[in-house]
Amino acid sequence: MKIQVVKDYTTNFEGDVYTIDLSRKFEGFETGDLICYACPFSPAMPLQLELAIRADGSLIFRSWRFVDGEGNHYLHTRELSEADCKGIQTPFIPTEAQTDTVNGLFSGRIKFEGLKLAVGSTLQRICPIDLQREEKLIGEKIYLA
Structure with a gap:
């Protein structure tokens, strides 16, 4: 089954329509995968994306699933940082x-299949953000809320 999300002011993806394939297959697990999850279309749709960031930095699809409530818009992980x-x-x-x-x-330099994902605090504790480096790479100022 597929769901299409039409772009509006709350969504952040390339193109006018984003297609979600609910029957898409899990792309596997490797030791060292950093498993992450977010509800990128929350609060309108409580659909959680789970993906993994491989040791080589590639993004691997794990699942789409509906969650109770709104879900968290930010990309988080259940992995623990040293702190x-x-x-x-x-x-x-x-x-x-x-x-x-x-x-x-x-x-926003990297997207998951055209979908921009906002990085949450649990992921930032494990992989600290180098704001100055990112601003140089994208060629513009990043404003923090």
């Missing part, structure tokens, strides 16, 4: 490529 770890939990150590991908998602 979040207590006791015997092991922190997630990102590769440089994963950090670059998170930075690119933050600035």
